[in-house]
């Protein structure tokens with residue numbers, strides 16, 4: 001293979017490498033994995049907050065239950081006293097009745113708070129269950145995507161190694177002069193350092209080149225560069 005063809009081939013392999021690195025499917029998958037991970041993390045935080053809230057509410061419910069039971073015992077005691085003993089005076093009877101009524105009011109108030117709390121806890125528990133289910137499905141999706149990504153990555157790494165190997169093989173065949181030229185131009189045009197002269201224009205920048213350069217390139221003697229962009233300009237490959 002002549003040096004021009006080798007340069008052209010090298011450029012093709014450099015382009016293949018760039019395509020592999022730009023692999024959109026794998027980048028998209030990676031992006032969705034990151035999103036999924038964030039979602040799982042925030043879901044776990046929400047579950048933990050809900051769990052603490054439910055625990056606190058349960059403790060409060062137990063306290064309320066105890067308080068209600070205590071009040072109900074007092075009411076029972078008060079009523080027994082009211083119906084079984086003969087009050088000494090009307091005043092004492094009224095005071096006893098009022099005291100029982102007051103206790104009943106307190107008990108009812110606490111019952112209402114207790115019921116509201118139960119309803120709230122039930123809603124929290126439902127929310128927690130739902131979140132746990134959703135989180136589980138996210139985790140399953142994450143694991144599935146991780147497996148898919150790893151498989152894709154292995155395939156991509158293999159292809160990349162292969163393409164790199166081919167590039168090395170070509171670079172080894174380049175003469176020191178051409179190798180230097182390629183390395184200089186590659187610094188500016190990493191994947192399109194070689195252009196062709198087509199209809200008096202450079203296929204790299206699509207601008208017409210000077211008559212003198214056209215003659216030089218067509219002569220096939222030596223290596224020339226586009227006088228506009230600086231790419232290595234070949235008449236053909």
Ligand SMILES: [Zn+2]
Nearest residue numbers: 202205226229
């Ligand atoms: Zn050019």
